[in-house]
Amino acid sequence: MPHKICAVCGQLGEGWHFGAFVCRPCASFFRRTMAENKAYDCRHNNQCPINRESRNCCRSCRLKKCLDSGMKCTPSKPVEQQPSTSPNAVATVSDQSQNSNSNLFENNPENGGSVGMENLPILRKVYDFIKSYYNSIQSIYACENPSSCFKTVTSAPIDRETYVRLEKVAVSIMGITLSSYFPFFGNRNESFKMDILEVINFRLQCLSKMLLSIQNFPDDDDKSAAWYGYHIDMKNPEFFFGNIDQSMVSYFKDAIKCVRIVVNRYAKSNIVELDIGIISALVLINQILKIESNNVEAQQFKATLINEYHSYLANRFGTELGIQRFTETLFMMNDTAFGR
Missing domain, CATH: 1.10.565.10 (Retinoid X Receptor)
Structure with a gap:
């Protein structure tokens, strides 16, 4: 199989994640952003270059490029890939099912997250x-x-x-x-x-x-x-x-x-x-x-x-x-x- 590049940053891609062929760092970035419902601001009118060297410089532009490349909250994989035989498919499934302790105070029932901040x-x-x-x-x-x-x-x-x-x-x-x-x-x-x-x-x-x-x-x-x-x-x-x-x-x-x-x-x-x-x-x-x-x-x-x-x-x-x-x-x- 010929090498394919990441649709977001251009480095060597790792597999299909969230509907696009991307590298693992970009897949992880997108997963965290979606899971935590993050919103980013760009200081340069959303014109920042996103490549292997600069992908961490602007999260807003990186997220925009993720979405433009076809990444979605629900991961999908190409029809020709079989879950039982494709290592990339296994990696894609792990994006959806991997457990994570993302909340420092996860046991605190009073933690209401961002609910009520819509106009603040x-x-x-x-x-x-x-x-x-x-x-x-x-x-x-x-x-x-x-x-x-x-x-x-x-x-x-x-x-x-x-x-x-x-x-x-x-x-x-x-x-x-x-x-x-x-x-x-x-x-x-x-x-x-x-x-x-x-x-x-x-x-x-x-x-x-x-x-x-x-x-x-x-x-x-x-x-x-x-x-x-x-x-x-x-x-x-x-x-x-x-x-x-x-x-x-x-x-x-x-x-x-x-x-x-x-x-x-x-x-x-x-x-x-x-x-x-x-x-x-x-x-x-x-x-x-x-x-x-x-x-x-x-x-x-x-x-x-x-x-x-x-x-x-x-x-x-x-x-x-x-x-x-x-x-x-x-x-x-x-x-x-x-x-x-």
Whole structure:
């Protein structure tokens, strides 16, 4: 059989996925986009070139090219392919049936997704941002733990080397995701971005670890989530810290206690991804306004976001409970500052 190229990016195609002959990266991109109901914006009037080298530069144009090539939500394969004999057909079926833990807080019944955001574009953008970030984090975990795709993720102890490596990955993911969803950040120079990124990444990691601790260890004050799928157990500090001075271990035990205080404070608050996205967006904007107090675009985004978030909570939970949840999010934003 002659080699065929991917209908989307032009590299060597892998097989038929979702109705088009494409490479596996483009098939995975399309599957995630459809499964998570993502919406993308293009900064260049939907004229970005999509090829092997640049396919990750603009998600909006990549999705458009996927659709133009004939990709559909329901995968289909050519008539001449037989499911029992074609490896490509097997790969196509796996696109439809593969299990995935796409929601960081999948066990939280209060997580209503994007329902009710149809006429709240700024709020929806923030929701899409935090979903995209967490899905990327989970994809990294799945790459390192392939078997996790077919079972519920169970948190495991993490060593220091793995932790440091994953934290560096998280910074990169955060920078890319912020640039994709917030133009007033993405259009700036690298020096400006790094100054902002250091603060917002720290805050988002604190929030994420707090919520993962709530989810996985609500009553265990000796454990603290370290990353998606990993935790630190202060009953067995040597696994993480190795052979370091006991005074340092004591210092970190005190730090874990401080984290657990905040965890216990919000353990029954039914926090969802959107709340974390709101805090992250507000931290981002506040940091920008510290540097550029007259940044009109950031000011307008902040004002609209607060109004839309308040309206969303009031419509969903009622005025009184909506105000309570709104206030609780602001308190959480303050409680997770940890000096930043």
